[in-house]
Amino acid sequence: MTDTVSPDLVLPDDQGAGGRSFDARVMELLAEVIASGTLTATKGAVTPRFERQFADLLGVRHAIACASGSAAVHAAVAALELEPGDEVITTAVTDMGALTPLLYQGLIPVFADVDRTTGNVTPETVSAVRSDRTRAVIVTHLFGNPADVGGIRSAMGEGVTVIEDAAQAFLASRGGQRVGTLGDVGCFSFQQGKHITAGEGGIVVTDDDGLAHEIRLFVNKSWPYGESQPDHRKLGLNYRTTELHSAVLLAQLPRLPEFVAHRRRLAEQLSAGLASVPGLVTPAPAPGAEHAYWRYPLVMDQAVVPDGVTRLARRLRSRGIPAAPRYIGKPAFRCGIFVDARTLGSSSWPLSLARPEARDYDAARFPGTFAFLESVLVLPWNEKFEEVHVELLLATIGEEVGRT
Numbered sequence: 001m002t003d004t005v006s007p008d009l010v011l012p013d014d015q016g017a018g019g020r021s022f023d024a025r026v027m028e029l030l031a032e033v034i035a036s037g038t039l040t041a042t043k044g045a046v047t048p049r050f051e052r053q054f055a056d057l058l059g060v061r062h063a064i065a066c067a068s069g070s071a072a073v074h075a076a077v078a079a080l081e082l083e084p085g086d087e088v089i090t091t092a093v094t095d096m097g098a099l100t101p102l103l104y105q106g107l108i109p110v111f112a113d114v115d116r117t118t119g120n121v122t123p124e125t126v127s128a129v130r131s132d133r134t135r136a137v138i139v140t141h142l143f144g145n146p147a148d149v150g151g152i153r154s155a156m157g158e159g160v161t162v163i164e165d166a167a168q169a170f171l172a173s174r175g176g177q178r179v180g181t182l183g184d185v186g187c188f189s190f191q192q193g194k195h196i197t198a199g200e201g202g203i204v205v206t207d208d209d210g211l212a213h214e215i216r217l218f219v220n221k222s223w224p225y226g227e228s229q230p231d232h233r234k235l236g237l238n239y240r241t242t243e244l245h246s247a248v249l250l251a252q253l254p255r256l257p258e259f260v261a262h263r264r265r266l267a268e269q270l271s272a273g274l275a276s277v278p279g280l281v282t283p284a285p286a287p288g289a290e291h292a293y294w295r296y297p298l299v300m301d302q303a304v305v306p307d308g309v310t311r312l313a314r315r316l317r318s319r320g321i322p323a324a325p326r327y328i329g330k331p332a333f334r335c336g337i338f339v340d341a342r343t344l345g346s347s348s349w350p351l352s353l354a355r356p357e358a359r360d361y362d363a364a365r366f367p368g369t370f371a372f373l374e375s376v377l378v379l380p381w382n383e384k385f386e387e388v389h390v391e392l393l394l395a396t397i398g399e400e401v402g403r404t
């Protein structure tokens, strides 16, 4: 099989034109925005159109576009109007942009362990860290594999808001319902490496009218556009998007279903091809769930393939394939922010308010988190992948792992 793959073949890279699909429609909508002279989303027509179409695509009442995925998470937690020291259960296997907003809001991120093969939090792991200060849970659908939001919701019961971090899970679904609409609020990112992009950007979705109102205020410096007696009634930031961003995104949106279907079809081909290789665990969505394949996470059984992740990563890199062992170098709670409580000045606030157990980052409490990070190899993935690229991966992985 090896000699059917050209040695010059490179994988499409979503950081440039090779892995992205900007077409004439993008230029057309951008030109319209420029010609209109209105670049601010507060006065423009394109941002509301994009928000409406995004909401309709997901089957949700409200969508509020904003500056980034981090801003989306920040707006979602700010809208809950929690008290300093309140706890939000989350994961240590995520983007830091999903965690720092909690600290800025005076909230305590309480890390739940993750499943060692999916890297997702589960009803059991979130229940294990629940306390009487728990007010919300952030459920991250890692790499686009839908987590058990329904189970988590039941496990938490009334009074705990479920926020989905769907930054990696565009059009993923579970039980026939789109990810991002399974909980109370869903957050997405349009950063360069996500399923659709404007370089930066984000969006928050919800069916809750009250939350939608608060979210929109928060990203608009708490300025209630359209009210007869407006006032900045509370804290807010300028987390707005622009008409330029919305134009670029609106142009891509109709093609998103096709992009995700393509990612899925090729990922399933790779999984089928790897099925017979011992020691490899390919991504498996739960029954009734559909994966969005932001990336292709390959989990290796270290007992079957000793040192497999490191060796395979080296091999893939030597063929120009940027495979990432561990996804993130270390669990988030091993970063300085948490280890040294480096927050506002020398105050350690709000971590200074935390119960000691909420800041117990002992490895023994996170067996799934450490096992997952040690055994995962993250392969790049995007809508420009073709069969030849799957062949290249199959050949390279087969050569390396097959030899053990």
Ligand SMILES: *Cc1c(COP(=O)(O)O)cnc(C)c1O
Pocket: 068, 069, 070, 071, 094, 095, 097, 098, 140, 165, 167, 168, 189, 190, 191, 200, 201, 202
């Ligand atoms: C990308 C990402 C974010 C942050 O989004 P930005 O747009 O980079 O701020 C948050 N959570 C997850 C899971 C992400 O992948």
